[in-house]
Amino acid sequence: MKKATPVLLVLNVGSSSIKFQVFERESLAVLMAGKVTGIGTSAQLSATLAGAEAPLRTPLPAADHDTAMAAVIALIDQHDDGWHLAAVVHRVVHGGADFRAPVLVTPDIVARLQALAPLAPLHQPHNLAGIAASERLASHALDIACFDTAFHARIDPLFQTFALPQALRAQGVRRYGFHGLSYEWLAHEIARTRPELREARVVAAHLGNGASLCAMHAGRSVDTTMGMTALDGLPMGTRSGAIDAGAVIYLQRELGMDSAQVEHTLYQESGLKGLSGVSSDMQALLASADPQAAFAVDYFALKVAQYTAMLAVSLGGLDALVFTGGIGENAEPVRAAVLARLQMLGRFETLVIAANEEKMMALHAKHLLPP
Template sequence: MTPVILTLNAGSSSLKFRVFSRDGLVRLAKGAVSRIGGAATLKAGLTGSEEVPVPLAEGADHAVALKGVLDWVMAHGADWQIGAVAHRIVHGGTKYTESTLVTPEVMADLEALIPYAPLHQPHGLEAIRASDALLGHIPDVACFDTAFHTGRDPLFTHFALPPELYEMGVRRYGFHGLSYQWLAHVLETDRPDLARGRVIAAHLGNGASLCALHDGRSVDTTMGMTAVDGVPMGTRSGAVDPGAILLLKRSFGMSLTKIEDLLYNRSGLLGLSGKSNDVAALLADGSETSRFALDYFCMRVAQAAAGLAVSLGGVDALVFTGGIGENAAPIRERVAERLAPLGTFETLVIDANEERMMAMEALRLIG
């Protein structure tokens, strides 16, 4: 039998998976279930092979989606033996500063954090419950997007609010930590000179943030208490004047549910362009609104990077990652142009690989 590690990344209507060999963490397979809750479809393939769609039951939930994934894994890897399931969990709060084996106590703690990540946390926990029901004898590992940012100076974790609110959990946590942890690992392996220096990492995708790293550790980051803060994203607003939110509620009568939907699902590139949250589509469209949306995005990313340069006391390298950061050269160029006042620094592109980072964390924990 070949020992393998399964990684899961659960969204509201999707479940992405990877299979890695335990020996060397070679990726053996990848796939995803889309449209969970509707006409769910699993699309998967072995590494080097075409991904083939497999319809699932209409209205499938995360448990049914995971069952479909496991059936596919068992059918295509007859000699694979799953040794651990690593789950991407958005919020670990202040208690979980590194990946951890899941226990009932851990689950209770993570459920208490749902109000801090209401559109992300529940789906990750649902995937853990489904995994436990289907593979109860196999350890589940929770890998947190917040963990990499723990240990920062209080200057970068506070809001300008009374201290009792900080103690209640109203603080800047930061997210995309698995992506930044992977970048730090790659730099340490391939560019130790930069790893020890001042690096601004830009994780730009449908979700977007930036992180200031020094000596491979998070110093500052653009996301705060929730994953809607910071720079604009595909459909998320990024930072908005809190007074504007109060106005929507008080003067325009918008419910909290509608405001939440606005900030998470109808803003960002989609809201600014009125067309799409897909950068490739906006670049191809070329209309005035599409150009404005992209110019606004690039300006805000550059402004955020300049602010992080202050946090670091300078910058030695700017690293792009994520779907936009890796594939949209015009966006990288526009951001770099706006950062010209910072002087000379190196610009790199490193492919995101949060899943392999999760597999590495799982391997570390199970030994």
């Protein structure tokens, strides 16, 4: 009888998609990678097995998150290599002040994470839906939560604090930071492949549909551009990034928008989409002849450069700038535009490192699981 192969299922559950990878537990070799897209409309599961030339594709008519998760679990259960699902590893965007490291999921932890949903309304409910679905559909496997905020949890209070009354700060109104799993992977890869930069002052730029920067010294987070929510800092695909707080008051008091309308505008209609009126996709903007598309690209590059200079102050200098994420890795014109605005900082190295939050989550799970 063939010995079962313990595997880890790493999930990134979004509003209309589920991205997943299956890792062999000990070697962390990728055995399968795939995604479910179009959840809520015309969903489709696609997955590629290690060594296979063509992906597997399965339509999932009228799929909700439960149906999509069931299809992913079934694909793993039906595989003929004797996989045994040891754990399901979930990306959770907001861990608040309490969750500073990955944890085994319990009902109490789920309740505490649900209370943080208002701080990440585009992400947290879907992350928790993935946990609920895996508990029902793969009850034999342990659930592990990995947090995008954890990497920033030990930032000095000087970089965490809003200039607000203590009574509000005591209720958790502070800066948390996000994209921590991506930045932790970059720190891991820098230490592995560029040991001479292990102790360096690095600004990491995670640029994609969601975008932020992180100041790292010796592989630890010092400062970051996102704040209490994943809306702050850089402009993003559809998110505004930082704006004058008084503008939000104006939208409500003078323009008559209620909180739901303001939230929808700032999260769904702003950023590159709002600036260009063309698209939230950087490649589409770079290919467009529309002047507003060019303006959106220039604006984005300017803000990345401005925030990089700000984080260089937090670090006391800059030794390296690392680009990652869909835009950071693939949009060379954006990288060039950012670097052109940073010449006054003097000499520093520029690196491009592929994002791999899933591998970082698998590493955490391997160390957290009992032998």
